[in-house]
Amino acid sequence: MNLKSVALGLFTAGALLWPAWVSAANWSIHYPRPIDENDQRHEYPLTLLKLALSKTGVRYTLTPSERILLQGKSIRQLKENREINILWVMTDAQREKELLPIRIPIHKGLIGWRVFLINQSMIDRFDQVTDFQSLTKFTPLQGAEWPDTKILQSNGFNVQTVSDFPEAFSRLAMHQGDFFPRAISEVLGELSYSSLDPDIVLEKNLIIHYPTAMYFFVNRSNPTMARLIETGLRRALEDGSFDNIFVSHHREALLKMDIGNRKIFHLENPLLPPGTPLDDDALWFDPEKHTPEANQ
Numbered sequence: 001m002n003l004k005s006v007a008l009g010l011f012t013a014g015a016l017l018w019p020a021w022v023s024a025a026n027w028s029i030h031y032p033r034p035i036d037e038n039d040q041r042h043e044y045p046l047t048l049l050k051l052a053l054s055k056t057g058v059r060y061t062l063t064p065s066e067r068i069l070l071q072g073k074s075i076r077q078l079k080e081n082r083e084i085n086i087l088w089v090m091t092d093a094q095r096e097k098e099l100l101p102i103r104i105p106i107h108k109g110l111i112g113w114r115v116f117l118i119n120q121s122m123i124d125r126f127d128q129v130t131d132f133q134s135l136t137k138f139t140p141l142q143g144a145e146w147p148d149t150k151i152l153q154s155n156g157f158n159v160q161t162v163s164d165f166p167e168a169f170s171r172l173a174m175h176q177g178d179f180f181p182r183a184i185s186e187v188l189g190e191l192s193y194s195s196l197d198p199d200i201v202l203e204k205n206l207i208i209h210y211p212t213a214m215y216f217f218v219n220r221s222n223p224t225m226a227r228l229i230e231t232g233l234r235r236a237l238e239d240g241s242f243d244n245i246f247v248s249h250h251r252e253a254l255l256k257m258d259i260g261n262r263k264i265f266h267l268e269n270p271l272l273p274p275g276t277p278l279d280d281d282a283l284w285f286d287p288e289k290h291t292p293e294a295n296q
Helices: 003-015 020-024 040-056 071-079 093-098 120-127 147-154 165-173 184-191 223-239 241-257
Strands: 026-033 059-068 087-090 100-102 113-119 141-143 160-162 179-183 200-202 206-209 214-218 263-266
Touching (some): 026 040, 026 087, 026 223, 040 059, 040 184, 040 214, 040 223, 040 241, 071 087, 071 093, 113 120, 113 165, 113 184, 120 200, 141 147, 141 165, 160 165, 165 179, 165 200, 179 184, 184 241, 214 223, 223 241
Parallel strands (some): 026 059, 206 263
Antiparallel strands (some): 100 214, 113 179, 113 206
């Protein structure tokens, strides 16, 4: 038995020692309401959260916040233990200091594999990109409070910041920015928005990758909930149900993004916290293992 198996066994055994009230309680879990009720980005995290909770056997209710909470506001509300008691966002050192991370990447790091939304008038210019230096001459759009902004800046990009997703799309349509890097796990849903300007299209040849993770976070005063969810996620990893959901949910995106035929630029992530479990291969997306063809 290897060290990872021993550690997982000890964790699972410890999880069985919860006080009786943990199993008896009806856990009321509140998450940030999305900007749009049809926002498909919430579908996968909620499915995975339900799976994790089902593996623990506890009773629970999942309820969106009464009002729409953008990412920055969600983080502040969770830190202050108001309105919500869980969220899922990309990690960085500051967020892990303010909140309690459950260090299992819910998208297996796929959030760090980024394709580009561009104005169709830019297609020819992006077709001429041959190396990373030529790519940095283009201006990416990113949220002012997103970790991606600092990651891109640290890798030489001149980032144009926006307050939210709708502003990024509108700026792209008006040529106030050259491309909007979007995670493979997000982009298909965004391309299906009925409000999306028809001039915004998917760039076909390039992709950037930086190591990062999207985690579930809870308030630092709520370690029992964190332990509960982590236990469920690890059980789902052990029995394969985590990977089944991951592949089935991302199958269409992985097929359409066709990573193997894109030019990949690997970036450094100076914001990656030291506790990131990079050495556990089971937690991370591997293009050779997680393509739909590899799982047929």
